[in-house]
Structure formats: structure tokens, C-alpha cells
Amino acid sequence: MEDYRLEKEHGKARREEEFKALKAGYLKQKMSQEQLRNLQLVINQAKEENRRERNKARQIKGAVGAAAAILAFVILPNTSPKVAYAMEQLPLVGELVKLVTFRSYEYEDEMHEAQVEISKLVAEQISKDGRQQKNLNKSTAEINEEIDKLTAQLLEDFQIHVREELGYKELIINSEVIVSTPEYFTFKLSCYQSEASGYETNYYYTIDLSTGKRLKLGDLFVEGADYISEISSYIKEQMQRQMAENQGKIYWINSEFEDMDFQTITGDTTFYLNEKGNLVIVFQEGEVAPMYMGIVVFEIPSEVLENIRK
């Protein structure tokens, strides 16, 4: 009995020693000088490609900027950074709801640039259905408040950046009507921020014009339908297909990090309906794929959902 225990102790100690030896072996692996030089070359190449892309983006932006500057001059005779209450109405978009540029803010110096257009939804007071009108008023007010909060925070960050001289920063905010049909009104709020490198976040707001209420994902489907599983499994299939077809595409799926993998959408997942009436699911940068994949969207074909769509 005693011998057995001793032997077990001995075995344990030996295994610890071996583990330490493995560690030593592991730590011995180093890149050679030549391999390091190659790595350096790859790094330089990546930086050069980044630089070229930045220059290209700057040129394109420059061209757009010229047109925008003329417009800005009309609205703001003063070029100093200030907030203009423009109340300039854009062309009519949908009968019941309008997207109106409410304020615009432009700022540019050597290190900083902002092109911010803050739009608001205006509910026209033309509905004969009192309940629908009430809902419309409520939905638009709610969405406007959300936009206010989001943009105020981004603008404040930008202004602090300018004031504290924290280096290059760019901020672009704009909105765009994605779909305006008799049934739905969807617009996109796009926020792009960059500090020599940038990221974009897109928010989508959809109003169901028949009720005047904000459309939630679940509203699209018949009562009790398991739309979450249907959509999730379609997206997973697409992720796998795209990864098989294109080496450059990576999604978090079937990876070794199960907890990090895309599992399922939720009732709060960002979505919109495109001009074909198809559901489009939107994932922000880093949500279901490495950050370099950017914002990724999946259009769900109508066949996939035909049995459960309302």
C-alpha cells in the first residue's frame, strides 16, 4: 500500500518535471532573423496598402466635399464651427412620415473634419384614423429622441477631441431613407468615426404605416412562428457557404470558440425590409465576424419565410 502511494507520488513529480521540460521546449521556439525580416516586409506592405487606400478615400471625399461646401455656404454664411438650424425639408418621402434635415454641422481644420447632418422624422397630421395618428406621433418622437442621444454623444466626443488636440479625427453622420412604401417607412442612420482608422455603425428604424407603430422583427411573423430559428439557420448556412467560396470571408461559426460563435439572432437584432420587401438582417462590426469584415448583412429570401410571414 505504502509502495503504491510512493510510486504514485513519484509518478506525479515526474510528470510535473516533464511538463516543465515541455514548457522549456515551447519557449525555445523563436523566429530567426531572416523570418523576422520577412515579417517586417509583410508589415510594411500592409502599411503601404493602408496608406494608398487612405489617399484614395481622401481624394474621393475631397470631390464630394467641394459640392458639400457650396451647399454649406448657402445655409451657413459663417464658416466657423456652429450649429445651423436649417429646417430644410427634403423631398417628400412617404405620405405619413417625412425625414427632414434638422441640423447640420460642419467643421474642418487640418486635423479634424466633421460632416454631420442630423435628421428628424416628422409625422404629418393627415391621418383620419386617430389611433394611427397617435401611434405615428409617438413612434416618431421616440425615434427622434434616440437619434438625438446618439448624435449628441458623437458630436460631444468630436468636440472634445478638437478642444484637447487629441489628433486626427473624422466624424460623418447622415441618414438615408431606405424604403418608403405605403406599408413601411425605413430609414438608416449611419455614423462613421475615424481616428486614422475608422468604424461605422448603422441603425435602422422602421415604422409600420398601417398601424403607425415602430416595427419589431416579431411583428412580421404569424403568432407563435419560430422565426428566430428559421432565420438563424438560414444565416448560418449562408455564412458557411460564403466561407467555403471565399477564403477572405470569416464568420464566427463552427470555430473552436463555441461561446464566441454566432448562435442565433434575437427579437432585437437589427433589421430592415428592402425594396423587394425581403427581410435584411444587419450585424454591426465585430458582432458575428472579425472587425475587418465590417458591417455584414444577410438578405433572407422570401421563400425561406413564406410559411411564417404575415
Added chain:
Amino acid sequence: MQVLSGRKKKSNEEIIEQIIMEQYNQYYRLAYSYVHNEPDACDIVQNGAYKALRASHTLRSQEYAKTWVYRIILNEIFNYLKQPRFESYESLQEKQAGEVGDVGDECSRIDLQRALDSLPEQEKVIVTMKYFEDKKLDEIADILNENISTVKSKLYRSMKKLRIQLADDPII
């Protein structure tokens, strides 16, 4: 917002390059421990470095840069292993066993190496990062985007599989 008065903030690109140049051997060792050969391990580090730099504009927070690069490298490793041209562990292990004669201590160390290699990829990463790279559990959890208790239990499970209980083990 962080205020760095008087000092210019570094760009994401600069920070990422700096991290890679400080850590490349760490990435290399980790890659090597999976692919067991120099050219592939080098490829992985190079590809990972290239992707990280090219994607530097998508890094949201610079505080997170180290973890972010590490994740890209890990992904690179795992994607490499998924490629069909890549040999399985089993065949590699057989080869190794063939190369080195069955001699005493050397033999049982190879057993242990095999046991480590046969752990699921994520468990092996956790053991390696914890005991070979001496990383803290919260750092490992961040890199793997797991909570600490999951990492702890996986580590515990793997060490049990390896039949090792380290004397100065703080977690068990």
C-alpha cells in the same frame, strides 16, 4: 474620453505594429505548437500580422488592441488547421514517435506532448497560455471571449486529462 495632453495619440496602425513587433515570438511559439513546423508557423504569423494591420481601422478601442491582435492570430491558427492539406495530429504524432527513439524520459515527455496535442484546440490554448506563456486567467478569458469561470473549468478539466497537478497551482 481619455485626455492625453501634450502628447499626440498614436494611430491604431502604429499601436498594432508596435504590439506585433513586441509579441511576434509569442505568436510564433503558439502557432508552432500547433503546426509543428517552421514555415507554416511563420506563414501564420505573417498572415495574422497582415490582416491585423490591414484591418487596423476597424479596431474600436486601443486598450483592446493586444487582445484583438491575439484573437486574429488564434483565428489564423485554427483556420490553418482546418485546411484539408494540413496533416492531422495523429499522423504528426506517429511521425514524431518514429523520429525519436523510445528512450526513457524522452519517451514519457513525448507522451505528455501527445496528450497536450490531443486536447481540444481551445483547451490546449488555455493550458498553453496559462502555463507556458504565464498569462493571467482574465487575460485568457478576454482573448477567448469567454467568462473566467468557463476558462477555469476548461483549464481544470485539461489538467486532469494531462494528469498533472502542479505544486504551485493557484487555481486548483
